[in-house]
Every structure is written in structure tokens, then in C-alpha cells.
Amino acid sequence: MQKIKSFLLKNGPLLATVAIFILVYAIGAQLYPTMKKPQVFFNLFINNGSLLIISIGMTMTVIMGGIDLSVGAMIALTSVASAALLQKNADPVFVMVLMLLMGTALGFVMGCIIHYLKVEAFVVTLMGQFFARGMAYVINESSITIKNEFYNYLALTKINLPFFEKAYVYIPTLAGIVLLIFTFILLSSTRFGRTVYAIGNNEQSALLMGLPVARTKLIVYSFSGFCSALAGIVFSISLLSGYGGYGQSMEMDAIASVVIGGTALTGGTGTVLGTLFGVLINGIIVSILQFNGTLTSWWTRIGVGALTLIFIGIQSLFYVKKKD
Amino acid sequence: MSNPNDEIIRLEGICKNFPGVQALKNVDFCLRKGEIHALVGENGAGKSTLIKVMTGVERFDEGKITYDGKEIVIRSPQHAQNIGISTVYQEVNLCSNISVAENLLLGREPRKLGCIDWKAMNKRAKAIMQDLDVDIDVTQPLGSFSTAIQQIAAIARALEISSPKVLILDEPTSSLDAHESNLIFKVMRKLCSAGVGIIFITHFIKQVYEISDRITVLRNGKLVATHETASLPTIQLISEMIGHSLAEYDEMKKSEFVVNHKKALLEAKELGRKGMVEPFDLELHAGEVVGLAGLLGSGRTEVVKVLFGIDEPDNGCLIVDDQLIKKHSPFEMIMHGVALCPEDRKASGIVGDLTIRENIILAIQARLGWFKFLSKQKQYEIANKYIKMLNIATPSSDQLVKNLSGGNQQKVILARWLATDPKMLLLDEPTRGIDVGTKAEIQKLVINLATEGMGCVFISSELEEVMRTSHRVVVMREHEKVTEFAGEVSEREIMQAMAGGE
Known part of the structure; x- marks a missing residue:
């Protein structure tokens, strides 16, 4: 009994997220029977591939007590930069590696400013956002189409899934799932991951405990930069183009997903697993609206907004409980 | 060896x-x-x-x-x-x-x-x-x-x-x-x-x-x-x-205090909060100074915190001016004419980047509500009155408070609460960390205020100080009110009560 209670208390926000996802899905399936097809579920992963990737980076940042507002703009910058390079017949693999390096480097620089100059992460990453968005438009003001064979191949090759008939995902979809598993292990069972949690709880204490605070913070922001570049690559593959207006306010969707997934904005608690469900909830609302067809897509915004509010409510409820 | x-x-x-x-x-x-x-x-x-x-x-x-x-x-x-x-x-x-x-x-x-x-x-x-x-x-x-x-x-x-x-x-x-x-x-x-x-x-x-x-x-x-x-x-x-402090306070005389049989200004019955202070009784009459003696951590501060509603009591009741306090909060207590000078003036009182005038005006303005704005002229009037009354050493009331010495800062806080014209004043270590001369001044002030009919609760780590200013001394030990002395009492007796046992 005691064990069940402590389990519930520990994983309450996560379980609530999963429960809501199932509930919303069930309601949708009742209303629109086509939603019962497995492919609809996998489409959630396909359509939200880049959101999942930046949300994973965001989860780690938020657990550490930070935030990264640059991720949406980084998607735009990555898509434009790679499209421009591919237009000039650059090698696609080289372009991808270069983009990942650029994202990581930008994250690293922001991390340095945040840690060493002691500037609020909010401010630094907002400046990062302006820089990336501005840079994207400097490279090209209009949309560039990608006509690269390798990109085409990645965009159009279906991978059939075992156990499900006629269910498939695309190659880039796998990137998010692999990253999710990697990050889950990283956060839950490595020294680095646990240090991230410790810093999120109390940076001063973590420092006094002799944990490598500076290094960890730099790695986390670099990781978030890496994630946003990866998301940008996935994004440009799925649309086969690059444009400075992509990923508009996507960082806010990522933050909402992270919060819905049970990660507290104050830092110190949360899992990437929760974030996965946060992203899926975001996606399922969109799907239902699409199946309905008559409602405008802006209802998604209102739905996600309401859910985020509810989840912050649940979190503080659990927080109060734990304190008692 | x-x-x-x-x-x-x-x-x-x-x-x-x-x-x-x-x-x-x-x-x-x-x-x-x-x-x-x-x-x-x-x-x-x-x-x-x-x-x-x-x-x-x-x-x-x-x-x-x-x-x-x-x-x-x-x-x-x-x-x-x-x-x-x-x-x-x-x-x-x-x-x-x-x-x-x-x-x-x-x-x-x-x-x-x-x-x-x-x-x-x-x-x-x-x-x-x-x-x-x-x-x-x-x-x-x-x-x-x-x-x-x-x-x-x-x-x-x-x-x-x-x-x-x-x-x-x-x-x-x-x-x-x-x-x-x-x-x-x-x-x-x-x-x-x-x-x-x-x-x-x-x-x-x-x-x-x-x-x-x-x-x-x-x-x-x-x-x-x-x-x-x-x-x-x-x-x-x-x-x-x-220890024993200097003997330069001897000229100070306690105001004569006779318990008039009117009701107490403030009356706490079995007031307490779990984990902070055991239930205690306390009465405060007009014109009286009640000293709280006890070592650091004995629950002195907790007593005033509970009285002032900073920490809500979970036991007993508090009657101020014949009215039972139902909702304990500092705001409620201020409205009932109670003022508190908190212990740590840096952390919970003084706003260093504001001027003396602004610091003094704070509480009175809060009491008026933010819409009845005090005119600048009125503000200067009030500030200058208290600067004079408390003998605050400053060239003008527009001086930033952080530039004042500790003792003068303490006086500014006192002025802030006096400006609200309270009936009761709770002073938590008002003399801590300030020089001997200013200490004496503040003690004198407390005595004068009592003579004019205010009720004061006075906390100090220095026993002599408590004895000199107070008509009654309440002794705290390990978060509990141990005893209360009225009238003549020797230092030794109080110390024994503070120490317990024996």
C-alpha cells in the first residue's frame, strides 16, 4: 500500500499525462472510427518528428532549471542553410554533419554566456532566437526548394513496421525515437544525467557537493542546440525545402509539451518519457481537428493552452502534497 | 592535563x-x-x-x-x-x-x-x-x-x-x-x-x-x-x-506603571503553533513594556511572529482591542493598530535603495491604500518629524537608507511604524548590532512611548536591557513560555529561569 502510494506520488504527473493521452485518443476513436487504424497513431510520430526532437532537448534544459527559446528559430536557420548548401551541390551527408556542428556550437556559446557571464538563460536564448531567425532570412529571404536525391530518398522511403499491417514510418521519424531512448538512459542512469537533476534542484548545493556544474551546463545547452539542428534537418527533409519562417514559435510548443509531460519549469523533476506523451497529446488534438474538418486549426492552440494550464495545476498540487 | x-x-x-x-x-x-x-x-x-x-x-x-x-x-x-x-x-x-x-x-x-x-x-x-x-x-x-x-x-x-x-x-x-x-x-x-x-x-x-x-x-x-x-x-x-553591559544607562528611569483595571490591549490565550512555539498566554496593557527574555532560539521571535500573524497560529485565540482576530495576517494586525519591527532589519525591513523619507512613508501609505496618495509635502513633513524625534543622523530626508549606519537604519524602521500611529509595538531585537549610545537612545524611546500610552513588546538578547526597559519580563526556554516576572526581580532569578532546572 505504502509502495503504491509512493509510486503514485513519484510518477503522478507522468501517469496523468499518459491517462489524458489515452482518454483523448479514446474519445477521438469514438467520434471518428478511422482513428482506430494503427497508422493514425504512427502518423503522430511522423508529423511531430521535429517537435519531439526539440522537446527532448528542452526537457533536459528545463530539468536543469534552464530554458532554451532558440530552438524554433534554429529549425528555420538549419533548413535554410542546408537548402542553400544543397542548391550549390554540396554533399548531403557533409551538409547534415555541418548543420549538427553548427547547432551544437551555437548551443555551446549560449551555455558559456549563461554560465560564465551569469546572464539569465531566458535572455541569452531569446537573443539566440533573434540571431538564428535573422540569419535564416539573411541567407535567403524566400523559400528554397531542396532537389537532392539523398534527401528525396530519406523523405519518401517507408519503413514497414512489424506486427502491424500496412503501418509504416519514414526514416527521419526514427531519429526522434533513437534520440528519445538515448536521452532516457542518459538522464536516468548516468552521472551526467543525475547531475542535471541535482543542478535543477539547487545549483549551489550541487556545486558544494563537488559536482561538475559548469561542464554539465555547457553540455546541456550544447545538447539542446544539437537537438534543434537535428530537428531542423528532419523538418527540411519532410518539407523538402528551407525557409526562414519555419518553426515559428515552435519553442513554445516544445515548452508546452515538456510541461504537459510532467516536467516542472522550476527544474529538478521530469522525464523525457513524459515529454513524449506531451508531444503526442499535442499531435492527437491536431488529428482530431483534422478528422472533424469543420473546426479551424486554431482550436489546437486553445486545447493545448488549456491542457498546459491544467498540468501546471496538477504539478503544484503534487508539489504541495510532497511538501507536507 | x-x-x-x-x-x-x-x-x-x-x-x-x-x-x-x-x-x-x-x-x-x-x-x-x-x-x-x-x-x-x-x-x-x-x-x-x-x-x-x-x-x-x-x-x-x-x-x-x-x-x-x-x-x-x-x-x-x-x-x-x-x-x-x-x-x-x-x-x-x-x-x-x-x-x-x-x-x-x-x-x-x-x-x-x-x-x-x-x-x-x-x-x-x-x-x-x-x-x-x-x-x-x-x-x-x-x-x-x-x-x-x-x-x-x-x-x-x-x-x-x-x-x-x-x-x-x-x-x-x-x-x-x-x-x-x-x-x-x-x-x-x-x-x-x-x-x-x-x-x-x-x-x-x-x-x-x-x-x-x-x-x-x-x-x-x-x-x-x-x-x-x-x-x-x-x-x-x-x-x-x-555578560554585563556598560553602566551608562543608569539615568534611565522606568516609567511608573500601574495596571489600570481596564481590559488589556492585546490578549493571547493558549496561542501557539506546532513546531514553532508551545501555546502561551500573554497580556499587553496600554502604557506597558513587556520584555521577552530567553536565549537565541528559545522561541522569542516565534512569539511575535505568531502574534503578528506572519505565521498563522494553530492553537488558541488572540484578542486585540476586545475583538477576536479571526484571520491572522500582518495586514489584519496593522489594521488593528499593531506594528512589528522585525529582527533582521536587512532582510525583512529596510529597503536600502530608497530614501529615508520613502522608507518611513512605506507603512503609512500601505495602510492608507495605494490610491490615497500622500502629497510630497506631507511626506516630507512626516519624515522630518521623525528624523528629529528619533535623532536620526542624516543631512536630509532624501539620503539613501543604505548609506546610514546600522543604528540609524534601525531608527528609520522604528519611524516607519511609529508613523502609522500604532497602539501596540512589537520590537524584535531593535538594538542588535548597533553601538551603545544608540542602544540607550532606543531604549529611552521605548520607555517614552509607553509613557504616552503605547503597549510595547521588547525582545533583546541582552538581559540587562530587557530588565531596564520592561515592566514585566516573560521568560522563554526551548520554544515555551516558562514563567513571567513582574516588579522587582534579580538578574539571577531570570537567568535561572532561562537556564531551566536547578
């Missing part, structure tokens, strides 16, 4: 100056192997400065430190830890969201394939805690355990990281109850039987006697004495801690 070889660390003739203050004057201190040495003294006695010198946080100006038979210079806290001097602070410097095992071992955890080997880690953490006679589920987050267990975990980490010879415990029991303190004591005894020397800082006299082998008393940055605990009577210890 002690064998010099038993000494782990010896400090001789330590002096430390801060700008404007001499924090330590020629202090000697020594710690033996396997002893628990209590370091006591009231606020500002120099305990924390001495600890800072010992742990390399502050450099001393004069004197020498001998550690393990060699004279050394302690360069930094890290250096201190490396040579075997570890400190565990009052507030637990660990992370409450991760498990106890992680808190103990993170940074040197057992690993398998690059990942944390949870099984081995939990096993080792469990063994470490069991070594200290604490049997808990180490996989639970640290925050889910009591403060005592968290303290022990902090001690365990200190032991695990550096196997220290000197362990400094800075008020580890200040927020613990008797049972929890015993847990810590058990750990301390265990460690010192293993040869670790422990410096124990506390405000609880009872605990000093319960656990320590020797006691060093500091007062005003000077060493008073070091005693064997067994041969030092409590009453002597307390008088050494409090």
Missing part, C-alpha cells in the same frame, strides 16, 4: 578585522582527538568568523594555526576539506530531489558500462547509513526524509568524501525536535569514538551539556573561557555568554 599529542588543531591569538569591526580579538582555541567541543555565544560573538577562519573561507590577520603538529595556512574551503577539516552547515547543502544514495555517492558512484550501477550504489549507501545507525530506504529522494536524516546524510557525505579529522557542525539541531536531535547525537558519539574531533555550534544550552566534553565561550569577538563541561554550572555559562 591534556596531552599535546592529542590535539588535532590549535588556534593561537587569532585576530580578524572587518572594515569598521574587529570580529575576533586574540582568540585561542584547541580541539582534541575524539572530543566534542561546543562553541557558544550570542549573535555577533564571533563564532561564525572563527569557523570561517578555520575552514579557509576568511584569512585571519594575526595569529597562527597548528594542525596535526605543523603550523599551516588554510587557503580555501577546498584545501581545508582536503587536509581533513569538513563542515556541515545548518541548511543542508544537498539536493532534495534525488535519492539519498545519489546524494551520498554522486561524483564517485560505482559504474557499469558507463552507466550508474544502481544495485552496488544503493548497497554501499545503505551500508554507509547503517554505519551511522540509520536504517532507511536509500533509494527514496532525500527530500522525503526528515531534516534530521538529511543532516545525517550531509554528515555521511562529508565523511565519505574526505574522511575528516575535524568535523564542524554548525547548528545541526536548530530545527530539530528532541528525538531527532538524539539521532544526530548518536552519530556524533559514534564518530568521536572513532577519533574524529567535533566542533559543535548550538544555541541550545541543554544540548551543550548533553553532548559536549568541553565548552568554549565567545563574546563580542573575544574569548571568555574554555571549560570542562562537567565542572561548569549552567548559570555561570549563561552569565558568561550574556
Whole structure:
């Protein structure tokens, strides 16, 4: 009994997220029977591939007590930069590696400013956002189409899934799932991951405990930069183009997903697993609206907004409980 | 006599100056192997400065430190830890969201394939805690355990990281109850039987006697004495801690106070809050000063906090001006004409970046509501009135408060509350950390205010001060009102009540 209670208390926000996802899905399936097809579920992963990737980076940042507002703009910058390079017949693999390096480097620089100059992460990453968005438009003001064979191949090759008939995902979809598993292990069972949690709880204490605070913070922001570049690559593959207006306010969707997934904005608690469900909830609302067809897509915004509010409510409820 | 070889660390003739203050004057201190040495003294006695010198946080100006038979210079806290001097602070410097095992071992955890080997880690953490006679589920987050267990975990980490010879415990029991303190004591005894020397800082006299082998008393940055605990009577210890102040207050006369049989201004019946202060009764009449005596941590501050509604009482009732207070909050109390000068003026009173005038006006404006704005002219009038009345040394009322001396800052706070024209004034250590002359002025002021019909509650660490200003003295001990003295009473009697027993 005691064990069940402590389990519930520990994983309450996560379980609530999963429960809501199932509930919303069930309601949708009742209303629109086509939603019962497995492919609809996998489409959630396909359509939200880049959101999942930046949300994973965001989860780690938020657990550490930070935030990264640059991720949406980084998607735009990555898509434009790679499209421009591919237009000039650059090698696609080289372009991808270069983009990942650029994202990581930008994250690293922001991390340095945040840690060493002691500037609020909010401010630094907002400046990062302006820089990336501005840079994207400097490279090209209009949309560039990608006509690269390798990109085409990645965009159009279906991978059939075992156990499900006629269910498939695309190659880039796998990137998010692999990253999710990697990050889950990283956060839950490595020294680095646990240090991230410790810093999120109390940076001063973590420092006094002799944990490598500076290094960890730099790695986390670099990781978030890496994630946003990866998301940008996935994004440009799925649309086969690059444009400075992509990923508009996507960082806010990522933050909402992270919060819905049970990660507290104050830092110190949360899992990437929760974030996965946060992203899926975001996606399922969109799907239902699409199946309905008559409602405008802006209802998604209102739905996600309401859910985020509810989840912050649940979190503080659990927080109060734990304190008692 | 002690064998010099038993000494782990010896400090001789330590002096430390801060700008404007001499924090330590020629202090000697020594710690033996396997002893628990209590370091006591009231606020500002120099305990924390001495600890800072010992742990390399502050450099001393004069004197020498001998550690393990060699004279050394302690360069930094890290250096201190490396040579075997570890400190565990009052507030637990660990992370409450991760498990106890992680808190103990993170940074040197057992690993398998690059990942944390949870099984081995939990096993080792469990063994470490069991070594200290604490049997808990180490996989639970640290925050889910009591403060005592968290303290022990902090001690365990200190032991695990550096196997220290000197362990400094800075008020580890200040927020613990008797049972929890015993847990810590058990750990301390265990460690010192293993040869670790422990410096124990506390405000609880009872605990000093319960656990320590020797006691060093500091007062005003000077060493008073070091005693064997067994041969030092409590009453002597307390008088050494409090000391006797200068005799320059003698001209002061207490206003004659006759209890008029009217109802009390303020009446607390069985008022209390669990974990802060046991239920107490208190009456405050118009024109009366009630002193609260007791050592630091005896619950003096908690009494006024509960009275003022900062912490909501969970027991008893409070009647102010014949009205039962239903909703306890500072706002409600201000509306009933009660004012509080809080203990720590820097943290909870003064706004350093505002001018004197603005600081004085704050409370009165809050009382008026933000829409009835006081005109500038009126503000200057009020400010200048109190600057004159309280004799605040400043060129003008537009001076920033942070540029004033401590005593004058205290006066500004007093002025702020006096400006609201309160019927009752709660003063929590209004004379702390200010010079003797200003102290006398503030005391005189309190007496004058009472003569004019105000009811005052006066808290001070200096017993003489309390006795001089108060008509009645309420004695607190270990979060409980012990007794109340009215009329003539000797210092000795009050001290005995503060000490308890005997």
C-alpha cells in the first residue's frame, strides 16, 4: 500500500499525462472510427518528428532549471542553410554533419554566456532566437526548394513496421525515437544525467557537493542546440525545402509539451518519457481537428493552452502534497 | 592535563578585522582527538568568523594555526576539506530531489558500462547509513526524509568524501525536535569514538551539556573561557555568554506603571503553533513594556511572529482591542493598530535603495491604500518629524537608507511604524548590532512611548536591557513560555529561569 502510494506520488504527473493521452485518443476513436487504424497513431510520430526532437532537448534544459527559446528559430536557420548548401551541390551527408556542428556550437556559446557571464538563460536564448531567425532570412529571404536525391530518398522511403499491417514510418521519424531512448538512459542512469537533476534542484548545493556544474551546463545547452539542428534537418527533409519562417514559435510548443509531460519549469523533476506523451497529446488534438474538418486549426492552440494550464495545476498540487 | 599529542588543531591569538569591526580579538582555541567541543555565544560573538577562519573561507590577520603538529595556512574551503577539516552547515547543502544514495555517492558512484550501477550504489549507501545507525530506504529522494536524516546524510557525505579529522557542525539541531536531535547525537558519539574531533555550534544550552566534553565561550569577538563541561554550572555559562553591559544607562528611569483595571490591549490565550512555539498566554496593557527574555532560539521571535500573524497560529485565540482576530495576517494586525519591527532589519525591513523619507512613508501609505496618495509635502513633513524625534543622523530626508549606519537604519524602521500611529509595538531585537549610545537612545524611546500610552513588546538578547526597559519580563526556554516576572526581580532569578532546572 505504502509502495503504491509512493509510486503514485513519484510518477503522478507522468501517469496523468499518459491517462489524458489515452482518454483523448479514446474519445477521438469514438467520434471518428478511422482513428482506430494503427497508422493514425504512427502518423503522430511522423508529423511531430521535429517537435519531439526539440522537446527532448528542452526537457533536459528545463530539468536543469534552464530554458532554451532558440530552438524554433534554429529549425528555420538549419533548413535554410542546408537548402542553400544543397542548391550549390554540396554533399548531403557533409551538409547534415555541418548543420549538427553548427547547432551544437551555437548551443555551446549560449551555455558559456549563461554560465560564465551569469546572464539569465531566458535572455541569452531569446537573443539566440533573434540571431538564428535573422540569419535564416539573411541567407535567403524566400523559400528554397531542396532537389537532392539523398534527401528525396530519406523523405519518401517507408519503413514497414512489424506486427502491424500496412503501418509504416519514414526514416527521419526514427531519429526522434533513437534520440528519445538515448536521452532516457542518459538522464536516468548516468552521472551526467543525475547531475542535471541535482543542478535543477539547487545549483549551489550541487556545486558544494563537488559536482561538475559548469561542464554539465555547457553540455546541456550544447545538447539542446544539437537537438534543434537535428530537428531542423528532419523538418527540411519532410518539407523538402528551407525557409526562414519555419518553426515559428515552435519553442513554445516544445515548452508546452515538456510541461504537459510532467516536467516542472522550476527544474529538478521530469522525464523525457513524459515529454513524449506531451508531444503526442499535442499531435492527437491536431488529428482530431483534422478528422472533424469543420473546426479551424486554431482550436489546437486553445486545447493545448488549456491542457498546459491544467498540468501546471496538477504539478503544484503534487508539489504541495510532497511538501507536507 | 591534556596531552599535546592529542590535539588535532590549535588556534593561537587569532585576530580578524572587518572594515569598521574587529570580529575576533586574540582568540585561542584547541580541539582534541575524539572530543566534542561546543562553541557558544550570542549573535555577533564571533563564532561564525572563527569557523570561517578555520575552514579557509576568511584569512585571519594575526595569529597562527597548528594542525596535526605543523603550523599551516588554510587557503580555501577546498584545501581545508582536503587536509581533513569538513563542515556541515545548518541548511543542508544537498539536493532534495534525488535519492539519498545519489546524494551520498554522486561524483564517485560505482559504474557499469558507463552507466550508474544502481544495485552496488544503493548497497554501499545503505551500508554507509547503517554505519551511522540509520536504517532507511536509500533509494527514496532525500527530500522525503526528515531534516534530521538529511543532516545525517550531509554528515555521511562529508565523511565519505574526505574522511575528516575535524568535523564542524554548525547548528545541526536548530530545527530539530528532541528525538531527532538524539539521532544526530548518536552519530556524533559514534564518530568521536572513532577519533574524529567535533566542533559543535548550538544555541541550545541543554544540548551543550548533553553532548559536549568541553565548552568554549565567545563574546563580542573575544574569548571568555574554555571549560570542562562537567565542572561548569549552567548559570555561570549563561552569565558568561550574556555578560554585563556598560553602566551608562543608569539615568534611565522606568516609567511608573500601574495596571489600570481596564481590559488589556492585546490578549493571547493558549496561542501557539506546532513546531514553532508551545501555546502561551500573554497580556499587553496600554502604557506597558513587556520584555521577552530567553536565549537565541528559545522561541522569542516565534512569539511575535505568531502574534503578528506572519505565521498563522494553530492553537488558541488572540484578542486585540476586545475583538477576536479571526484571520491572522500582518495586514489584519496593522489594521488593528499593531506594528512589528522585525529582527533582521536587512532582510525583512529596510529597503536600502530608497530614501529615508520613502522608507518611513512605506507603512503609512500601505495602510492608507495605494490610491490615497500622500502629497510630497506631507511626506516630507512626516519624515522630518521623525528624523528629529528619533535623532536620526542624516543631512536630509532624501539620503539613501543604505548609506546610514546600522543604528540609524534601525531608527528609520522604528519611524516607519511609529508613523502609522500604532497602539501596540512589537520590537524584535531593535538594538542588535548597533553601538551603545544608540542602544540607550532606543531604549529611552521605548520607555517614552509607553509613557504616552503605547503597549510595547521588547525582545533583546541582552538581559540587562530587557530588565531596564520592561515592566514585566516573560521568560522563554526551548520554544515555551516558562514563567513571567513582574516588579522587582534579580538578574539571577531570570537567568535561572532561562537556564531551566536547578
